[in-house]
Amino acid sequence: MTTRGGGASRADTPMGRALAGRAVALLQARGRTATAAAGALDLTQPELAVLPQPVVQAAKDALDRGETHYTTRPGVVELRQTIAERSTADGFSATVASTVVTNGGSEGLYVVLQGLLGPGDTVLVVEPVAPNVIDMLTFIGATLKRISPSAEERFVPRPETIVDSGAAVLLLASPSPITGVAIPPEALEQIVAAAVEHGVTVVLDRSSAAAAYDPAVARFPNPELGAQIVTIGSFSDAYGLTGWRVGYFTAPAERMGKLGGLKQAMSICTTAVSQYAALAALQEADEWLAERRAEFARRRDLAVSRLEAAGLPVVPPDVFPALLIDVRGLAASDVELAERLAADGVVVQPGSIFGQATAGFLRINLGIPADDLEAGIDRIARLRNGVEG
Amino acid sequence: MTQTPKKAIDIFDLQELARSKKNVISMGLGDPDLDTPAHIVAAAKAAIEEGRTGPAPTRGLPELREAISRKLARDNGIIADPETEVLVTTGGQEALFLLVQALTEPGDEVLVPDPRYTSYDAAINLAGGRIVLVPTDEEHDFDLDPDEVEKRITPKTKVLLLISPNNPTAGIVSPENTRRLAEIAIEHDLIVISDEIYEKFLYDGAQQISIASLPGMRERTITLNGVSKAYAMTGWRIGYLAGPPEFIDAVAALKEMVNMHAPTVSQWAAVAALDGPQDCVEEMRQTYAERRRLLMDALDEMGFTFGTPHGALYIWANTASTGIEATRLSYLFLDEADVLIFPGTGFGEKWGNYMRMTLLQPKEVLEQAISRMKDVLARHRGTAG
Numbered sequence: 001m002t003t004r005g006g007g008a009s010r011a012d013t014p015m016g017r018a019l020a021g022r023a024v025a026l027l028q029a030r031g032r033t034a035t036a037a038a039g040a041l042d043l044t045q046p047e048l049a050v051l052p053q054p055v056v057q058a059a060k061d062a063l064d065r066g067e068t069h070y071t072t073r074p075g076v077v078e079l080r081q082t083i084a085e086r087s088t089a090d091g092f093s094a095t096v097a098s099t100v101v102t103n104g105g106s107e108g109l110y111v112v113l114q115g116l117l118g119p120g121d122t123v124l125v126v127e128p129v130a131p132n133v134i135d136m137l138t139f140i141g142a143t144l145k146r147i148s149p150s151a152e153e154r155f156v157p158r159p160e161t162i163v164d165s166g167a168a169v170l171l172l173a174s175p176s177p178i179t180g181v182a183i184p185p186e187a188l189e190q191i192v193a194a195a196v197e198h199g200v201t202v203v204l205d206r207s208s209a210a211a212a213y214d215p216a217v218a219r220f221p222n223p224e225l226g227a228q229i230v231t232i233g234s235f236s237d238a239y240g241l242t243g244w245r246v247g248y249f250t251a252p253a254e255r256m257g258k259l260g261g262l263k264q265a266m267s268i269c270t271t272a273v274s275q276y277a278a279l280a281a282l283q284e285a286d287e288w289l290a291e292r293r294a295e296f297a298r299r300r301d302l303a304v305s306r307l308e309a310a311g312l313p314v315v316p317p318d319v320f321p322a323l324l325i326d327v328r329g330l331a332a333s334d335v336e337l338a339e340r341l342a343a344d345g346v347v348v349q350p351g352s353i354f355g356q357a358t359a360g361f362l363r364i365n366l367g368i369p370a371d372d373l374e375a376g377i378d379r380i381a382r383l384r385n386g387v388e389g
Numbered sequence: 390m391t392q393t394p395k396k397a398i399d400i401f402d403l404q405e406l407a408r409s410k411k412n413v414i415s416m417g418l419g420d421p422d423l424d425t426p427a428h429i430v431a432a433a434k435a436a437i438e439e440g441r442t443g444p445a446p447t448r449g450l451p452e453l454r455e456a457i458s459r460k461l462a463r464d465n466g467i468i469a470d471p472e473t474e475v476l477v478t479t480g481g482q483e484a485l486f487l488l489v490q491a492l493t494e495p496g497d498e499v500l501v502p503d504p505r506y507t508s509y510d511a512a513i514n515l516a517g518g519r520i521v522l523v524p525t526d527e528e529h530d531f532d533l534d535p536d537e538v539e540k541r542i543t544p545k546t547k548v549l550l551l552i553s554p555n556n557p558t559a560g561i562v563s564p565e566n567t568r569r570l571a572e573i574a575i576e577h578d579l580i581v582i583s584d585e586i587y588e589k590f591l592y593d594g595a596q597q598i599s600i601a602s603l604p605g606m607r608e609r610t611i612t613l614n615g616v617s618k619a620y621a622m623t624g625w626r627i628g629y630l631a632g633p634p635e636f637i638d639a640v641a642a643l644k645e646m647v648n649m650h651a652p653t654v655s656q657w658a659a660v661a662a663l664d665g666p667q668d669c670v671e672e673m674r675q676t677y678a679e680r681r682r683l684l685m686d687a688l689d690e691m692g693f694t695f696g697t698p699h700g701a702l703y704i705w706a707n708t709a710s711t712g713i714e715a716t717r718l719s720y721l722f723l724d725e726a727d728v729l730i731f732p733g734t735g736f737g738e739k740w741g742n743y744m745r746m747t748l749l750q751p752k753e754v755l756e757q758a759i760s761r762m763k764d765v766l767a768r769h770r771g772t773a774g
């Protein structure tokens with residue numbers, strides 16, 4: 001019998017001895033995520049969106065039609081076509097052939113990073129960055145160089161940081177799902193131009209693009225340059241399809257052989273019914289999305305005014321659902337404040353878990369139930385009284 | 390007459406060519422033509438209607454892990470704690486990809502029976518492992534000979550891969566050989582990956598056993614399975630792994646890293662598949678068994694030979710008697726007869742005289758494919774060698 005709960009150490013079992021070192025390291029790194037206590041006011045987990053009716057219908061119709069088989073490996077052609085059109089319209093030129101549908105944006109990101117990087121290759125990572133992504137890069141064996149732009153610069157990295165970095169890949173997100181902030185299109189163009197000039201492949205996480213309050217922030221002004229960027233997309237946050245696991249990547253033609261092969265090796269294809277749900281989201285949910293944006297804008301305005309009234313500035317977000325609260329003026333670190341709130345039954349994310357750039361900030365998700373949001377914000381607002389002076 | 394293409398044709402080229410044609414009969418991909426049984430589809434639709442579509446735990450819905458645990462006990466004699474010893478994945482493919490990444494260090498040797506499902510190659514190569522091929526042959530119905538395995542064990546050997554029933558050979562590892570392989574694994578402290586994704590499709594009374602159920606094997610075996618083949622559910626992407634907790638912990642960390650969890654709606658469908666009535670599986674098996682008989686007879690007439698296909702959804706046919714190399718024959722079948730069949734080289738370099746034919750078309754369609762293939766052979770036999 002296997003001993004549970006840390007009885008026998010790993011090295012005592014055949015399987016424990018067999019595990020690859022990097023898998024053990026990953027497992028240890030994973031130990032860090034604390035889970036919310038039962039009954040806590042969790043300001044990090046969004047409530048489930050009521051899906052757009054056309055999406056629900058399309059998913060059921062697909063099942064009725066018998067769309068229960070492997071799809072073509074890179075994904076349903078009509079979905080790839082629609083994604084490519086949207087991408088191209090946003091300034092990131094793509095075609096059916098350069099678009100691959102993935103089981104969630106994170107699978108897309110993993111495939112891309114695993115395909116572009118090998119052990120020892122340098123990757124420039126623009127903070128803030130999710131621990132998950134750091135795990136991927138560590139697992140791949142890449143050498144990480146972090147860039148930590150400040151909140152004052154609205155997290156925009158400077159093009160100079162790319163020059164002479166020796167990096168194979170520049171990884172950044174805009175709009176960022178962590179800060180909710182988009183790099184202004186012209187600034188992004190300069191960064192990409194610097195990277196391309198120095199032979200650095202740009203991987204741009206656009207998984208929050210459809211969640212922009214104003215879609216213009218997620219556009220790219222230079223289609224020629226845009227065609228050279230590897231982009232990652234997702235249907236999770238914007239369309240509330242997280243549980244369906246559907247996302248995509250686009251990449252220049254010369255990359256497709258390798259990346260497409262890796263995706264096939266990894267999971268053959270993406271879940272058929274999820275692909276049809278995603279297609280309906282793109283084709284028939286514009287109105288639903290507009291309402292969702294408006295609802296998030298209301299929540300954002302409410303949260304911002306209450307927090308600011310309590311003397312806590314925020315980083316105005318360009319996309320839902322993230323909101324960063326600036327607690328650098330308080331006499332405690334973000335980690336300590338998050339712990340204090342947790343002890344008080346309120347769960348938030350300390351910005352430090354995403355790197356130096358967001359240290360001194362607390363992150364909440366505006367997609368939690370409205371009542372909880374108000375109650376939670378009131379509790380956060382009280383921090384000021386508790387820790388000041 | 391058609392020109393022979395210059396470069397060697399591979400499976401990818403054939404699929405491209407097939408896409409450019411109309412009315413192709415596909416005996417290529419391992420994708421069951423049968424529909425997912427209605428009660429399973431109904432369960433998915435209910436989940437969608439009731440809004441049970443949100444994120445799931447990384448290891449899988451508790452309901453699904455419990456259903457898997459019951460299934461393993463019922464069908465395979467494997468005891469697996471649903472909380473700590475089961476992981477749901479996005480298809481068996483992801484399961485094999487992740488488990489290979491979790492186990493393999495650069496230089497580790499993995500014993501892989503040949504010919505083979507080459508997705509394992511891709512995963513092993515990526516991890517820097519070394520593939521050590523163990524030959525299987527037609528004469529022994531592609532059973533895995535424990536002596537051939539033992540001969541190849543070195544101090545670097547870490548893993549033995551078993552795929553039974555096998556893709557592409559349709560062979561199985563006999564219970565007797567499975568027992569001997571278990572002894573060898575214990576003696577040499579090997580980990581065994583047992584890919585049982587075709588287990589439901591055994592023919593003419595063939596039997597196999599799950600190696601994890603043998604004494605001393607549970608602690609060193611990872612059992613891989615999924616609903617793709619058994620329930621005609623390839624598009625849903627649900628697979629699973631069962632193994633010791635310390636291993637499942639590690640693969641779960643990898644799973645969370647690459648894509649959080651398997652799709653939720655599909656997981657509810659899989660619960661219905663595993664917990665629901667199983668007659669649908671037996672009906673499908675009988676359907677495949679009839680097609681298999683039909684194809685075996687036709688291949689006899691065409692002069693192809695093969696090991697007894699004891700299981701799976703394929704016949705691994707030896708084309709040597711035609712005098713036409715199999716890659717070329719695949720091309721001719723597609724180009725002249727609109728029949729897509731993968732050549733053996735897609736399953737290992739040295740299998741240029743074999744083709745993998747699937748049983749995944751209705752009988753009438755298979756009959757048509759057979760007659761078209763016979764025409765091609767009549768035209769080319771002896772002339773195009």
Ligand SMILES: Cc1ncc(COP(=O)(O)O)c(C=O)c1O
Nearest residue numbers: 419480481482506556615617628
């Ligand atoms: C031997 C074997 N294992 C695993 C798989 C993966 O199947 P899936 O990802 O659909 O579960 C296949 C698919 O053909 C296979 O043949």
